[in-house]
Amino acid sequence: YEILALLEFRRVLFRSVCIKALQAGNTNWNPAPSLTNTFTVTKVMATVTFGNLTHIYDGNAMTATVTTLPASLTVDITYDGHSWAPTNVGAYAVTAVVNDALYQGSTNGTLTINSLPAPVALAATLVASNNFVANWGTVSTATNYFVDVASINDFSRYLGGFSNFTAGNAISCTVTGVALGQTYYYRVRAQNTGMTSTNSGTISVLIKGWP
Numbered sequence: 001y002e003i004l005a006l007l008e009f010r011r012v013l014f015r016s017v018c019i020k021a022l023q024a025g026n027t028n029w030n031p032a033p034s035l036t037n038t039f040t041v042t043k044v045m046a047t048v049t050f051g052n053l054t055h056i057y058d059g060n061a062m063t064a065t066v067t068t069l070p071a072s073l074t075v076d077i078t079y080d081g082h083s084w085a086p087t088n089v090g091a092y093a094v095t096a097v098v099n100d101a102l103y104q105g106s107t108n109g110t111l112t113i114n115s116l117p118a119p120v121a122l123a124a125t126l127v128a129s130n131n132f133v134a135n136w137g138t139v140s141t142a143t144n145y146f147v148d149v150a151s152i153n154d155f156s157r158y159l160g161g162f163s164n165f166t167a168g169n170a171i172s173c174t175v176t177g178v179a180l181g182q183t184y185y186y187r188v189r190a191q192n193t194g195m196t197s198t199n200s201g202t203i204s205v206l207i208k209g210w211p
């Protein structure tokens with residue numbers, strides 16, 4: 001004999017489901033024993049991936065980004081168990097959990113907020129008898145740079161006007177007021193809206209005489 005059954009599931013809550021099939025018989029067929037089957041309906045697994053886990057401190061809250069597959073699923077994110085994003089320098093355990101009627105999934109990671117790094121001081125250029133250009137590399141998120149210039153390499157004697165000189169959002173500045181035959185030393189600090197970095201390395205510049 002043959003039993004045909006059509007089952008339609010429009011929206012089944014995620015739980016155990018029991019199906020029972022009965023065949024009472026008819027003029028041609030004897031009754032058949034009933035058959036019961038149980039299965040569990042579960043959510044489909046989604047892939048969750050973190051991005052943007054490394055930041056530089058600037059006084060603002062820092063967040064991770066999340067992508068899902070399928071795309072654009074709602075995800076709940078916590079940082080060290082809290083719903084709010086951290087601000088201070090440090091490492092934070094971050095967890096993302098899919099919040100969706102049909103999909104499930106989660107992932108864990110570490111969000112790191114680093115101190116503003118010191119710039120890399122670069123060799124001086126355009127060295128002349130009465131000035132030179134101090135140079136340094138850019139630092140992400142920096143909005144200003146401070147420059148010290150001294151005639152002693154421990155920076156115990158600054159060149160006039162160049163103790164914590166504000167260079168603005170630039171990667172060079174012209175140093176004036178130097179003397180022939182003198183060696184000068186400069187170092188740089190980066191600044192953003194939240195903090196000032198430590199000092200860069202020190203660059204020495206000898207002011208030579210020109211004919």
